[in-house]
Each structure stands twice: as C-alpha cells, then as structure tokens.
Amino acid sequence: MLAETETLKFAIHPNTAPVSAADRAKLFEDLGFGRIFTDHMAVVQWTEGKGWHSPEIKARGPFAIDPAASVLHYAQEIFEGLKAYRAADGRAVLFRPDQNAKRFNRSAKRLAMPEVPEALFLEAVEQLVRIDAAWLPEGDASLYLRPFMFATEAFLGVRPAKSYIFCVIASPVGPYFKGGAKPVSIWVSENYTRAAPGGTGAAKCGGNYAASLQAQAEAYEHGCDQVVFLDARGEQHIEELGGMNVFFVRDDGTLVTPPLNGNILEGITRASVIELAKESGHAVEERFYSFSEWKADVESGKVTEVFACGTAAVIAAIGTVKFNGGEFSINGGETGALTEELRNKLVGIQRGKTNDERGWVRSIEGI
Structure with missing residues (x-):
C-alpha cells in the first residue's frame, strides 16, 4: 500500500x-x-x-x-x-x-x-x-x-x-456567474435543507448537490442566481449556499460566518478569506447566525455587506435577497469595499500578482 x-x-x-x-x-x-x-x-x-x-x-x-x-x-x-x-x-x-x-x-x-x-x-x-x-x-x-x-x-x-x-x-x-463580478441575487430556501447533523454536509459528495437541485430550481423560478439553506433543526440558522460559503460584514468591520459544525463544507476559499481578513485587522466570528437576525441587521444598518465564496466564483457579493413574503437589498445592491478588497487580495495571490508570503501557491514545474 x-x-x-x-x-x-x-x-x-x-x-x-x-x-x-x-x-x-x-x-x-x-x-x-x-x-x-x-x-x-x-x-x-x-x-x-x-x-x-x-x-x-x-x-x-x-x-x-x-x-x-x-x-x-x-x-x-x-x-x-x-x-x-x-x-x-x-x-x-x-x-x-x-x-x-x-x-x-x-x-x-x-x-x-x-x-x-x-x-x-x-x-x-x-x-x-x-x-x-x-x-x-x-x-x-x-x-x-x-x-x-x-x-x-x-x-x-x-x-x-x-x-x-x-x-x-x-x-x-471564465466567470462562474454570467454577470461576472457583479453582485448576485439569492433565494432563501424554507422548504428544503441541504444537510442535517450527523449527515454528509461536510463531505464534498454528489449526493449533497443532488439534494440541492430542487431548491436551486426554486431560486431560478424567483429570478435568483443561487439558493441559501437554513439549518435542518428549524432554527433558521444560515448554513451555506448551494455551492459556496457565506460571510456577513458588520458596520464595525467584523465578519460573521456560519461555524464548521459538520453540516457545511470546509471551504478552502473560506479559510483563506478568514486568514486574510484577520491579517488586515478584522475580527472574524464563526457562529450561528439566523435569517431573522440577518434581516434585522440589514434593516438597522449593522450588516453592510454580504458575500459568498468558493473555488468556482472566488468571492461574489450578494446584492439582493429574496424569500417567501419579500426581499431586501444589501449595500444598495452594489459590491462593498471590504468584499472588493478581499477579492483583490485573494486573486492577487492566486495569480502571482502579489507576494505569496504564506506559501499558498504551488508552481507546476515543466510548463
């Protein structure tokens, strides 16, 4: 062996x-x-x-x-x-x-x-x-x-x-979303869940994605690019999008993201964003965050930016959120400053435009 x-x-x-x-x-x-x-x-x-x-x-x-x-x-x-x-x-x-x-x-x-x-x-x-x-x-x-x-x-x-x-x-x-780097719209799924405690949520297996397709179709029906899932316990905790992790930026510069509790994928882009944000002086909270809290924080101005991240899309701002009974926009539907800053830093490292101090980039010899 x-x-x-x-x-x-x-x-x-x-x-x-x-x-x-x-x-x-x-x-x-x-x-x-x-x-x-x-x-x-x-x-x-x-x-x-x-x-x-x-x-x-x-x-x-x-x-x-x-x-x-x-x-x-x-x-x-x-x-x-x-x-x-x-x-x-x-x-x-x-x-x-x-x-x-x-x-x-x-x-x-x-x-x-x-x-x-x-x-x-x-x-x-x-x-x-x-x-x-x-x-x-x-x-x-x-x-x-x-x-x-x-x-x-x-x-x-x-x-x-x-x-x-x-x-x-x-x-x-090319770009994962048709609009390129433009903010995306998401649909909050209240009828379907992606994973449950003890399940395969943290594994990158086809079954997880098959289970998300009906909810994604529902998102398309409502004119949205992606779906975001809530927890299976019925507590309305945000978990992840159909294929990406999610971050919420508060007005004091703190980033909030759902914890790795076995239900969501341990995103490599997610981990990189957390490290880059902390190095730039931003606090990062990995904690449960409910949809009702999200709505209230956007309404009060406590949440100023929201973005999704993953290998395919890298970092994509979320501009519009739709759900049964309504919708709301974030940052006027535009990409926020911190979202743009983190994306530029990450892409700069990935493409060798900035110094790779962390050893994240691996050269392929012979090309």
Whole structure:
C-alpha cells in the first residue's frame, strides 16, 4: 500500500486526435463554466488487497462500467474543485492544492472510500496540467480541475465497494456567474435543507448537490442566481449556499460566518478569506447566525455587506435577497469595499500578482 508521501509513476498515453489550436482558440472565445474539456484525463484504480495501481494519463473519454456498479446504486462518489492559473510571471500555478487533497480524503473517509495519498493526488493533477498546458488560459480565465472518485464494483448490497476509480479532468473556464463580478441575487430556501447533523454536509459528495437541485430550481423560478439553506433543526440558522460559503460584514468591520459544525463544507476559499481578513485587522466570528437576525441587521444598518465564496466564483457579493413574503437589498445592491478588497487580495495571490508570503501557491514545474 502507498504511504501518504508516496506516488506512482504515470504511464503517459497522448491523445492521438487532440483539439487543434485553431478550434481551441474558437472555444476560448466563449468559455462559460464547465462546458468545455481538455484532451486528457488522469486515471488511477484501487482494488481491495492491491491498493492504488495502474496510473495513467490518457485521452479523455467515456468509462465502461457495469450496470450494477456500486456508484449507480449507493452513490459512493466524491469530488474536489481547484484551479490552475497562468501567473503574472508566466508560471502555471495551483492555489493551496494540498488542502484540496486533505479535504478529498476527509470526504473519502466519511463515505467509506479509500483515501488517496496526498502525493498521488497532487501528481495526478500536475501531470494533467502539464500535458494539457495549451488549455491553460491567459488573463482572467483559468483551468478548473475536477478530481473525483467513484465505486466501480458490480454488486447489489449495502456495503463499501471493493474497487474504485480516481480520475482528474480539466475544463478552461471564465466567470462562474454570467454577470461576472457583479453582485448576485439569492433565494432563501424554507422548504428544503441541504444537510442535517450527523449527515454528509461536510463531505464534498454528489449526493449533497443532488439534494440541492430542487431548491436551486426554486431560486431560478424567483429570478435568483443561487439558493441559501437554513439549518435542518428549524432554527433558521444560515448554513451555506448551494455551492459556496457565506460571510456577513458588520458596520464595525467584523465578519460573521456560519461555524464548521459538520453540516457545511470546509471551504478552502473560506479559510483563506478568514486568514486574510484577520491579517488586515478584522475580527472574524464563526457562529450561528439566523435569517431573522440577518434581516434585522440589514434593516438597522449593522450588516453592510454580504458575500459568498468558493473555488468556482472566488468571492461574489450578494446584492439582493429574496424569500417567501419579500426581499431586501444589501449595500444598495452594489459590491462593498471590504468584499472588493478581499477579492483583490485573494486573486492577487492566486495569480502571482502579489507576494505569496504564506506559501499558498504551488508552481507546476515543466510548463
């Protein structure tokens, strides 16, 4: 079995029919988010008694799995999301990928799946970026990386599977929201919950997102970009958006964000925002915060800004909040000063525009 610091040598099988440079340039004219994919993928297999084996980089293509594959019936599946950037000095870099590897393994443990050694996780990601370096955009775009793992054993029975595939695919992306950096609108879901105590809320698994889709559809019906969930206990505590963590900025500069109580995802962007805010002299409170308190604080002027954060959107101001019975705006529907400041600091580090004093940026050698 591989140790945490060990990796495997990847067999490289270049795609014999890659997308041409001309066709790729046309695709780059309208990237959107998650619609375009690169030429290759990284694949590693795990089998009980053998561990991780058969690592390869090969042409991106369909998997052939049995109709009885465990993932199709019992949803043993997890994933991660991180980005590769073209830094200001031309380097290809990743932002805190070690934290993605650690969170991936926390998700694996919660879903009774094998953990991927951190070194193997990072090697798979970097090998894919190297072979598909031509897909790494310049400017404000980036290369979104999606490591994921799913159960492949063919059986019907409720137990952990005995075989899995770990894979990484890549997608050049533009802004997550159609409006770019403009403030977004959110719908407060009072009919659906995303997670409950003791559940899988802190794991990045597909089931959590499937459970959010009906609420997200409800948000779209009300003209909103995203949905925000309340706690399952019925106490109206804010938890997180459909795919992002949330922060509230008070009039004294204090930031409030829901605590990591097992119900919400331990966002890497969230942790980075907390560190940057504290270094800038802002107090950060990780505590329960109810929807009724939010409404009252906006009305009284105690809350002056609200923003969501995550790998895909980075930091997005929340301008409008809609709910059953009404709506309200925050900061006149405009992006607040602290939201803008934190976003600029974070993006500056990610893209190598400012000094990385914390060691958050990892260069990918050979590009």
